[in-house]
Amino acid sequence: MPENNLTGVKEFFLLGFKGSENVRMFLFCLLLMVYNVTISGNLLIITLVSTSKNLHTPMYFFISQLSITDILLSTDIVPNLLHILLNNGTIITFIGCMAQLYFFCIAEASESLLLTVMSYDRYVAICKPLHYVSIMTGTLCVKLVITFWLLSFLILFIYILNISSGLKFCGSNIIDHLFCDLVPLQDIACSDTFPIKLQIYLLSIPLVGIPSLIIIISYINIVRAVLQIQSNVSRQKAFSTCSSHLTVVLVFYMSLLSVYTVPKSGETSNINKFLSLLYTVFTPLINPIIYSFRNRDIKKAIQEIIPKYL
Template structure:
């Protein structure tokens, strides 16, 4: 196949989440409210960690990075989704679609590896508490976060580079509410080479399985260390430091794995559209709630800042 994109496609049409007109306005109001909560929660978490002297630890540094990723990921997807609910013609230009896909892949891959980095941080804190400050130094934390973003950028560049090298057929309909990888490969009728498809399949396996294995291995050692603690109070305290992260991991990887590891077909994509709402819309909103409501240090820091503002 000759290289290069020889199609005349300049824009695509997004099928959206539903084609029922009576549901457009209620869904718009619902997801607008979710997006506002997402922005408020994640931006508030970042500001709180920056302002509070009690949250200057590696754990909260990673949490602020996760909040930044969630904020950016939601902003890449949700505004266009809201426009689809209000517009009659759900079109998106070719350039805008590629840009949305590029940044979506950056942030979704970054979130996978950020959750893995946070699991490693909890492993060091519980299994090697005396060496925690030495192992998780400021330089180590910065290197981990930088590595997370580099992996996201490399994966996004590779995927978008492959898309630029394929030919589009006549169909310009994307059966999704945003420009996702699966919708590109299976619902725009791309003339795609076997090598490109294999690269895509290998990438989605690595970006899902490798972070998952890292998290599972970390928590195997964490559970072993917790079981060795004699006091019930000590076990409860150790487990409470991991419970929020476990909840976030289960929601994110559960929905993402269903979407990207399931064999692709027309029916699975329709199911996947609903499932993808969890990791593109709900997870960015839930993460600040999960980490703040179940974290005494975050609640204490928030109370102190509110009391300081009331005093002034």
């Protein structure tokens, strides 16, 4: 374990999970399996959307982008976590820590913005079906995706630069967490963290607050429109088109809230680590399962593509 540097910390020591070797080996095997399934499942969706003409629609285009964010998030967190489990902790440089935090934030911000765009897509499809094709054009979808990716990369790059220069580490360099998250970094910082916390709140408005509000408003209008449908069959069909997206939204936001509202110290340390696993490791696994098992078009595309490679 590296020693503390009183003049400035140049590297950190990630503790990971505290437990016996058997427990760590079990988690290693579990997370390795989950990671492989996650990457395979999301790559499958990206391939299906790219090759199947039946899936060349705005909704599936956005789903493929969601798969990209899932791959980015999993690849940013899991490989290093597997190394931590094998070695009962690991050293990560300051730059490496900031890079991991940067791509983690990009994945989370991009998914939040993407889920917002997808909710608007469902709103237009149900509330304005006659104008759907003219509103949700291919050009608009591409522009929306490019915009939220660029916003995420640029805004968060400036944000991470502020963190790297604003937080000073002159004492402990031990991070009692699974990866370089902002909260455990603030816990070991010896400088004033108020400016960084203020930036977090300000940044959460356009990346989390406003998207959440748009999603809520979209679904209020969707529910109103669906309840006005006279036919029970048509009503159920309309709800079914939103069920997968709404499930992903709930999993995403509830997992984030569970992590950042539970106390971060004392006996709840391991609880927070397991909650962190929920949205960094298991949510990217759940998303493709929700969209593939609950979607007839995806199932049909899988049935069409399998014979081509057999």
